[in-house]
Amino acid sequence: MTNRSRAAHTRSGVPRPRPRPPRKRPRRRGLPLRYLLPVLFLFAVLAMLMLRGYVHSEIMADHRVRPEAPTDRVPERITDGGPVIDTRAGQAKSLRIPGHQLVLTFDDGPDPEWTPKVLDVLKKHHAHGTFFVTGTMASRYPGLVRRMVEEGHEVGLHTFNHPDLSYQSKTRIDWELSQNQLALAGAAGVRTSLFRPPYSSFADAMDDKSWPVTRYVGERGYLTVVNDYDSEDWKRPGVGTIIRNATPKDGKGAVVLMHDSGGDRAQTLAALDRYLPRLQAQGYRFSNLTEALDAPSALAPVAGPELWKGRAWVWLVAASDRLTSVLVVGLAVTGSLVIGRFVLMLVLSFAHSRKVRRRGFRWGPEVTEPVTVLVPAYNEAKCIVATVTSLTKSDHPVEVVVIDDGSGDDTAGIVERLGLPEVRVVRQRNAGKPAALNNGIAHARHEIVVMMDGDTVFEPATVRELVQPFADPRVGAVAGNAKVGNRDSMIGAWQHIEYVMGFNLDRRMYDVLRCMPTIPGAVGAFRMSALRRVGGMSEDTLAEDTDITMAIHRDGWRVVYAERARAWTEAPETVRQLWSQRYRWSYGTMQAIWKHRGALLDRGASGRFGRVGLPLVSLFMVLAPLLAPLIDVFLVYGLVFGPTARTLGAWFGVLALQVVCAAYAFRLDRERMTHLVSLPLQQILYRQLMYVVLLQSWITALTGGRLRWQKLRRTGILDATGTPRPAPGKPGRTGADDVRAQERRPVG
Structure with missing residues (x-):
């Protein structure tokens, strides 16, 4: 690794995350301003659009002339008089x-x-x-x-x-x-x-x-x-x-x-x-x-208030027209990005599946040597038993290193009391996930290191499928297939669609383009030599998984996607938890893009990633999601102000394209299509939430704010097989059961 790329990986022009705050702190009253600003901005945009429609006579106007009425009550001096009536x-x-x-x-x-x-x-x-x-x-x-x-x-x-x-x-x-x-x-x-x-x-x-x-x-x-x-x-x-x-x-x-x-x-x-x-x-x-x-x-x-009210009115009307013009351009850009992304995903995902699913495809000689699985854990008492137990059922030889990051709920003690010979516990003072992973890397005994979250469950074949691409010596890291286990709620179903369609189709596309932006923290594998060359996990950003992936690309390694390396994770179950998670993800992604911006001017592998990967990530993961709600904003605008038929046709056209992509992604992942019933509602509600989160991230970045690490509350709903535990008196059949039931189905 060059000195310049090493320095780029260890220094950042964006705020560094602060250490995790104390577990007990006073509860705030009311929402901080940074949470309200995106919502206020959205309402301001909608208000300006409504003003624009209103001023353009597209609402409340009445252009009809009514039938003639009698003239009995009109004085003759008026009907027989002049054109000016006083x-x-x-x-x-x-x-x-x-x-x-x-x-x-x-x-x-x-x-x-x-x-x-x-x-x-x-x-x-x-x-x-x-x-x-x-x-x-x-x-x-x-x-x-x-x-x-x-x-x-x-x-x-x-x-x-x-x-x-x-x-x-x-x-x-x-x-x-x-x-x-x-x-x-x-x-x-x-x-x-x-x-x-x-x-x-x-x-x-x-x-x-x-x-x-x-x-x-x-x-x-x-x-x-x-x-x-x-x-x-x-x-x-x-x-x-x-x-x-x-x-x-x-x-x-x-x-x-x-x-x-x-x-x-x-x-x-x-x-x-x-x-x-x-x-x-x-x-x-x-x-x-x-x-x-x-x-x-x-x-x-x-003069006075009447004059200033009039001037304010005219200024607002002018501003609404200018804003609408900008939004129309944004809508055109959004439509191009959305359609372009969907076409790219479909074409390149098809190419990826044809490549890795063709008969006789192999990365090279089968990888059979043992690997080290690192499990960073902070207050994972509800989940850690299922996580560790799933690893002991792996059909590939593993050593498991659980790094307890100063937990206060006896996470480390729970693992130690399991008495599993292939599982070790490393304790450290609370220092954050990157530090825990680096500590785990220092204790790893094998060349291939698998990283997972403390709330994730692996299938028996996950590790084996995840490490096979390392048969190719050019491969430095492998992304697995993270799947939502708790998908029985509406918010869980929406995240399930997002994981299957958005994340995994994206990874197939980026694999073909050789610019995978993120190895998911829930399921990823790294070559130890690649980790050492880039300096290990960085604490410069809140998206350490994106940061390390970009650094490995810039060092000349290939990063690929293993679709059969499935891991079941517990997704956030409330809007507040989802907001916290995606806020950190989007802000961390911005930090990583800013940190590695120097790749745009580099040569070799780093320059290729900078001129191909960074623009695609910026367009598809930052700009497109920020502009995507314009589709829904103009849907509402078109329904209120017209033309209604063309507006509905355009919106349903975009939705149809999304349905095609989602259906293909579900087919590739052997998922039941019934979950796609909630796709239209996801596009209306979920997309707005992601927009506000991304807008809040922009505001935080532009104002120089700092975002703390945020620990999600887990329920431990997944068992060691990746299946959600049913509520009392109710059978549970989702997640891993769905996929296993369809494993024998042929998929093109």
């Missing part, structure tokens, strides 16, 4: 535009493409207009509203979401107006007294449904503005028709309706460019509404 003083009166005055009004904007062009045409011909903006568009494009005001145009309200207010409650009407004003204040620092109801037309079209709305908004201080002439530009009837529809007769004044949003407005622009100079030549003046009525401006500046 009910502010408790009286109803209508106002007409004076002769040779034209008020051009534009609805439904501002639009990022067409509104600037409309403003340019108005500026070119020295004309003013009145823009009735919706709150959704004003919130998204505040700069255009600001330009309208700065260039002397008037702005009015057209509601926030463009619903038909004739069929809405007063509460909804107030909300539409206030939100529209909020957007206007944030965009241009003004409020307005002009209002145009969606789906309105002429004064004589006022009916018994729209008239109460007009009276009510008048009580709120607004002038209601309809129109005298409808250009019908929204129909795109042609430039000439638009001009004819918008031209008054006999020099009359008028309010003219046009649109600067809602679709292609090229005809509107062309018509304006001809319409404005033609009518100006006829003596018409294009003014704001209040200018034409010789009234005070409808716009008033806002």
Whole structure:
């Protein structure tokens, strides 16, 4: 091993784990901030997405025009009057535009493409207009509203979401107006007294449904503005028709309706460019509404809390749009990573199984020499008997070294009282798992060392299958097949799917690519000479198994996967325990990647691992899981805001690909397919938990926090055969029994 690679293995730029804390310590009240930050971040992302959908008129909007209603309650002076209706003083009166005055009004904007062009045409011909903006568009494009005001145009309200207010409650009407004003204040620092109801037309079209709305908004201080002439530009009837529809007769004044949003407005622009100079030549003046009525401006500046609330609103809307754009890119990256990983796993796992299962395949001469099995144990009194007993039934000669890491529950005494001649106990003060393993290595008598956890159970053939690849002198370490024994609960079943599909298919893939990132602590074997060359187990990271595996790769050894070397482990049975375990794993993996980052620039075996293994591990074990919940986030977003059918199709497409991979993995591992029933629920719930854990790990790493070793509480549910002990009065048949029952099935 080179001095540089040895130094890389023994030094790290990331925080070193602290010694295990005392067993008894005061219980904390409440959750630490680092546990809350990922959850708060997730809720913030969801809130911003909801805001984005809401502002884009994808919820609560109502674009339907209702059937006509009677006109019995509408005063004749309104239906026979002008386009401006004033009910502010408790009286109803209508106002007409004076002769040779034209008020051009534009609805439904501002639009990022067409509104600037409309403003340019108005500026070119020295004309003013009145823009009735919706709150959704004003919130998204505040700069255009600001330009309208700065260039002397008037702005009015057209509601926030463009619903038909004739069929809405007063509460909804107030909300539409206030939100529209909020957007206007944030965009241009003004409020307005002009209002145009969606789906309105002429004064004589006022009916018994729209008239109460007009009276009510008048009580709120607004002038209601309809129109005298409808250009019908929204129909795109042609430039000439638009001009004819918008031209008054006999020099009359008028309010003219046009649109600067809602679709292609090229005809509107062309018509304006001809319409404005033609009518100006006829003596018409294009003014704001209040200018034409010789009234005070409808716009008033806002200040204080109202202004800052508006600005905050506009900022949040802009942030939600930017965040959504980033998330869409993240979703594309996630989809590519997920699909790419699944395709790689399927293709390379198939290649791996074809290689190791072909008739006559051998690593070399059969390995028969004895091996040393190291069992680091800390407070494993409930599990240690089953663990040690399973090793004594091994069909390969072993010596067992149990390293008691300062246990306080008589773990070492329990093993000693078993009186097994091939089992030795080494006691040490509490120093952590890496130190315990190094102590065990110092006491090992054989060249091949098998490492396992104190809560794991081996099958009789596990050690034999695990050591056969050492017949190839290039092999420095072997990863076994860790399996979940306690899979009868929902959380156990989810971990079972993860172990079979995620971990073991991954290991087959990495085996073919020659960049296996992790020898599982539950079942792995090492060549003693390889361990000595890399300096033994390192205490620099919390993922000592990943750390040692990367170091062995960088030293030029091969690391392979032995699928038949099965070990049964007790998985966490509560969300809290699972969180603690995966938090340590993900944080430790980040530490290991950071520690071995120098391999990217190395040559030889170390450089190959750095340029192949590290990017794959970073993409598939850190980046992809961090982004994977975007699939579910956009599922919820699509179900709420649409398009629902395409969203469901995409989500179920990804799920179908996962089912295919999982089914193939279960077939390779001879597992019952019935456990896959919970796969969809796992993707919805379990993935979110793993995301929050990984996000918390990122926060811990970026803030320079330190993570302590965390001991999981074990129940000792597995017996010496790897089968969960049944609850009183219930038969137990899961785990090892499932696999043994299907051992004779042919597997491709």
